[in-house]
Amino acid sequence: MPELPELNPVVHGRLRLALLSLLSGVEEAEFTWLRAKTEATDGNLGAQLLKLEEAGYVGVEKKFVLRKPQTVYRITEAGRRALIEYVQALNQLLGPAMDAESALHKERS
Amino acid sequence: MQDHTTEQELKDRLSLIESMIAEGRRNTESWGWTFVLWGVAYYLAMAWSAWGHSASAWPVTILIAVVVTVIGACLKAGNHPATTLGRATGAVWIALGISMFLLFLALGLSGRLTDQHLFAAVISAILGMANGASALILRWKVQFACAVVWWAAAVASCFGTDAQSTIVFLVAIFLCQIAFGIYGAIAEAQERKRRVPIHA
Numbered sequence: 001m002p003e004l005p006e007l008n009p010v011v012h013g014r015l016r017l018a019l020l021s022l023l024s025g026v027e028e029a030e031f032t033w034l035r036a037k038t039e040a041t042d043g044n045l046g047a048q049l050l051k052l053e054e055a056g057y058v059g060v061e062k063k064f065v066l067r068k069p070q071t072v073y074r075i076t077e078a079g080r081r082a083l084i085e086y087v088q089a090l091n092q093l094l095g096p097a098m099d100a101e102s103a104l105h106k107e108r109s
Numbered sequence: 110m111q112d113h114t115t116e117q118e119l120k121d122r123l124s125l126i127e128s129m130i131a132e133g134r135r136n137t138e139s140w141g142w143t144f145v146l147w148g149v150a151y152y153l154a155m156a157w158s159a160w161g162h163s164a165s166a167w168p169v170t171i172l173i174a175v176v177v178t179v180i181g182a183c184l185k186a187g188n189h190p191a192t193t194l195g196r197a198t199g200a201v202w203i204a205l206g207i208s209m210f211l212l213f214l215a216l217g218l219s220g221r222l223t224d225q226h227l228f229a230a231v232i233s234a235i236l237g238m239a240n241g242a243s244a245l246i247l248r249w250k251v252q253f254a255c256a257v258v259w260w261a262a263a264v265a266s267c268f269g270t271d272a273q274s275t276i277v278f279l280v281a282i283f284l285c286q287i288a289f290g291i292y293g294a295i296a297e298a299q300e301r302k303r304r305v306p307i308h309a
Contacts, residue, residue, distance in 0.1 A: 090122060
């Protein structure tokens with residue numbers, strides 16, 4: 001039996017996965033935008049972003065715009081690589097299942 | 110890892126990744142209101158200029174519309190992602206705004222805004238250019254259709270009578286500013302409704 005790939009536990013969390021995926025499609029995003037897109041609570045979102053930051057997968061910048069505090073996040077190279085590897089691992093895990101599914105579809109049609 | 114539930118979960122994760130990446134790239138700001146605002150502004154300026162016979166009708170209306178647009182943009186500015194597509198599209202509309210503002214302010218104040226055909230043709234061509242560029246960047250067919258309508262209006266303005274030119278311009282404003290703006294706002298609202306919460 002071929003060895004199955006390990007899924008990166010930092011990326012595997014559903015909200016963290018959503019955050020990395022969102023950040024991979026933009027240059028940078030504000031905390032409020034990420035909260036609106038994921039509809040997560042402030043506490044949960046902050047905690048998951050902190051885990052990603054500690055893993056070196058996202059960079060954070062805090063600044064003031066028109067005297068209002070603004071927290072901006074961006075995916076790092078390590079984060080992008082981790083997401084790509086995670087997708088590759090998922091595809092590898094699902095490979096036989098997807099092959100079987102498409103064969104079944106062909107048989108039925 | 111290979112049982113049915115896990116497989117389904119893994120597939121869900123793949124689709125979550127795809128949908129989130131698409132979500133990030135989508136223009137999240139609704140700019141439909143600006144199209145409606147400028148459509149109404151054109152109607153007001155035309156009415157004021159036709160019945161009020163005032164040379165300041167266009168410059169003043171354009172100035173007010175610019176101020177309202179800038180205030181609205183500033184209020185929305187604090188909640189967005191930075192994307193290359195967003196910046197490219199924004200650049201097109203900002204450049205259009207500056208060009209129109211300077212051109213029509215100068216034409217209005219100098220009193221040389223007298224040829225109605227030329228005026229309608231220039232506005233239509235500029236709006237056709239901006240809509241066309243934005244549509245090509247975003248690959249948005251509905252907006253490209255608006256660009257085609259503006260280009261057609263620009264050409265028609267050069268050949269038709271005064272009445273025909275005015276009617277074509279009014280129809281183009283209605284279709285490409287007011288109807289398109291409302292369509293954009295509704296599409297954005299529907300998209301917002303479809304979103305589901307994601308938890309850790």
